[in-house]
Amino acid sequence: xxxxxxxFTRPVVIVSFIVCLVIASLILQQLxxxxxxxxxxxxxxxxxxxxxxxSKQLALASKGxxxxxxxxxxxxxxxxxxxxxxxxxxxLNVVGWVQNxxxxxxxxxxxxxxxxxxxxxxxxEKEGSxxxxxxxxxxxxxxxxxxxxxxxxxxxxxxxx
Numbered sequence: 001x002x003x004x005x006x007x008f009t010r011p012v013v014i015v016s017f018i019v020c021l022v023i024a025s026l027i028l029q030q031l032x033x034x035x036x037x038x039x040x041x042x043x044x045x046x047x048x049x050x051x052x053x054x055s056k057q058l059a060l061a062s063k064g065x066x067x068x069x070x071x072x073x074x075x076x077x078x079x080x081x082x083x084x085x086x087x088x089x090x091x092l093n094v095v096g097w098v099q100n101x102x103x104x105x106x107x108x109x110x111x112x113x114x115x116x117x118x119x120x121x122x123x124x125e126k127e128g129s130x131x132x133x134x135x136x137x138x139x140x141x142x143x144x145x146x147x148x149x150x151x152x153x154x155x156x157x158x159x160x161x
Contacts (some may be wrong), residue, residue: 066113069107077106078127082155085106089119098156
């Protein structure tokens with residue numbers, strides 16, 4: 001009986017193995033590139049999404065919508081709470097603003113459809129940003145309005161009184 005030797009001495013097996021390694025390497029490179037693009041191109045994607053959201057938010061202005069003011073207590077500053085609030089509001093097509101206070105709270109105004117505002121209220125009261133700790137949420141000045149007073153949802157970087 002003739003010995004065929006190791007499986008890796010056959011040229012077809014070696015070539016197939018190398019091709020598989022090259023393909024796996026290319027796939028990993030593309031995944032890494034895609035992950036990096038998602039991180040570095042977020043601002044340009046965000047700008048596009050924000051423009052699209054603003055056009056949808058302007059369409060809301062022609063419908064009967066609701067409004068409320070809010071103040072969130074707890075560890076809500078320096079934990080990306082305002083940024084995440086803006087992101088959540090924009091995904092819900094809610095307009096308004098959010099701002100830090102000198103008292104360590106976050107205040108804001110939200111306007112939009114009742115169902116969307118209910119989702120945002122729940123998020124403000126129970127979820128928040130990852131690093132935040134919400135002790136209490138107050139919602140005031142709840143009312144129906146004829147048209148939106150804002151064209152988008154923004155973070156006011158100045159501290160309120």
